[in-house]
Amino acid sequence: MDSAVDGVTDPRSKRDLEEGIQRDFTRKMSYGDYLRLDTLLSAQQPLSDPPQHDELLFIIQHQTSELWLKLLIHELRSARTLLMSDDLGPALKRLARVKHIQHTLTDQWSVLATLTPSEYAEIRPFLAASSGFQSAQYREVEFLLGNKNADMVAVFSHDEGARIALDALLREPSLYDEFLAYLGRRGYAVPAEVLDRDWSQPYRLSEGLVDVFADVYARPNEHWGVYETCEELVDVEDNFQQWRFRHLQVVQRTIGQKTGTGGSTGVDFLRRALDLTFFPELYEVRTRVGA
Numbered sequence: 016m017d018s019a020v021d022g023v024t025d026p027r028s029k030r031d032l033e034e035g036i037q038r039d040f041t042r043k044m045s046y047g048d049y050l051r052l053d054t055l056l057s058a059q060q061p062l063s064d065p066p067q068h069d070e071l072l073f074i075i076q077h078q079t080s081e082l083w084l085k086l087l088i089h090e091l092r093s094a095r096t097l098l099m100s101d102d103l104g105p106a107l108k109r110l111a112r113v114k115h116i117q118h119t120l121t122d123q124w125s126v127l128a129t130l131t132p133s134e135y136a137e138i139r140p141f142l143a144a145s146s147g148f149q150s151a152q153y154r155e156v157e158f159l160l161g162n163k164n165a166d167m168v169a170v171f172s173h174d175e176g177a178r179i180a181l182d183a184l185l186r187e188p189s190l191y192d193e194f195l196a197y198l199g200r201r202g203y204a205v206p207a208e209v210l211d212r213d214w215s216q217p218y219r220l221s222e223g224l225v226d227v228f229a230d231v232y233a234r235p236n237e238h239w240g241v242y243e244t245c246e247e248l249v250d251v252e253d254n255f256q257q258w259r260f261r262h263l264q265v266v267q268r269t270i271g272q273k274t275g276t277g278g279s280t281g282v283d284f285l286r287r288a289l290d291l292t293f294f295p296e297l298y299e300v301r302t303r304v305g306a
């Protein structure tokens with residue numbers, strides 16, 4: 016019943032008045048102004064003709080992934096800088112956030128998994144040759160974690176900004192390289208060829224570094240900060256693999272064995288990515304623990 020009719024004030028409007036809620040934003044910055052929602056919410060432009068209901072899901076799944084990738088890069092770059100100045104504690108705080116972002120990215124595959132092959136087949140022709148292959152931010156994350164592959168930079172020859180940023184990252188030390196440099200400064204016997212190498216080349220396992228980690232894992236209490244960082248890095252790699260695996264599963268259920276729009280073999284190509292490792296010594300050392 017209307018509050019003016021029964022003489023009782025509507026508890027909702029009474030609460031609004033008591034709280035002094037702001038109503039006039041003609042001269043003040045609003046929620047939408049601060050977050051630039053006009054830009055953000057006008058960036059979903061489906062291409063399917065006739066319009067397909069499910070294309071909005073496909074676009075938003077990718078756009079939200081790209082937003083989380085942006086934050087992931089921000090945190091990983093900061094963690095790398097903190098390691099360069101020997102600030103291990105704050106670097107670990109960054110990695111804690113990185114892990115939560117990764118979980119969110121992995122969990123959100125379940126939304127896209129509701130897309131059936133028939134629904135996707137209606138959208139796919141409008142994607143032309145576009146593909147996740149051309150995600151510059153994804154490639155930045157791969158490079159920051161140490162999976163260097165100069166061939167992937169050529170994919171961005173059409174986008175100068177992305178190409179320059181990626182080419183720079185290719186030539187810079189990765190997060191792992193900076194962790195190993197930190198270990199070297201702390202007196203660990205990190206082999207010289209690990210500390211001084213061409214950063215643009217793919218990382219190769221070093222047996223000498225496995226020996227260093229074998230000592231750390233044999234007596235964790237004597238190397239706690241280093242030991243903890245090693246385990247955090249393994250968590251990050253584990254989480255990354257979980258994302259890759261969920262991608263593979265979703266791709267398998269939507270396009271089966273079809274070749275990818277980006278030109279790869281599709282599922283077979285994505286399955287091979289599961290054999291990649293960012294931190295090979297941290298996995299190799301496990302065979303040695305307690306042996």
Ligand code: HEM
Nearest residue numbers: 076080146147148150153266269275276277278279281288
């Ligand atoms: C129905 C959904 C999807 C399908 C069918 C699909 C399919 C594929 C295929 C076949 C490839 C291999 C490259 C190619 O030949 O195109 C690929 C690569 C890739 N996709 Fe997707 N994808 C889907 C959703 C997503 C989403 C939501 C993301 C999130 C950003 C994503 C990110 C990527 C990335 C980053 C790559 C490159 C991976 C690498 O180089 O290891 N994909 N995708």
Ligand SMILES: N[C@@H](CC(=O)c1ccccc1NC=O)C(=O)O
Nearest residue numbers: 142145146147148274275276277
């Ligand atoms: N490679 C996908 C196409 C695809 O998934 C895609 C296309 C445009 C923008 C993002 C995409 N997602 C990830 O690869 C396919 O072969 O169907």
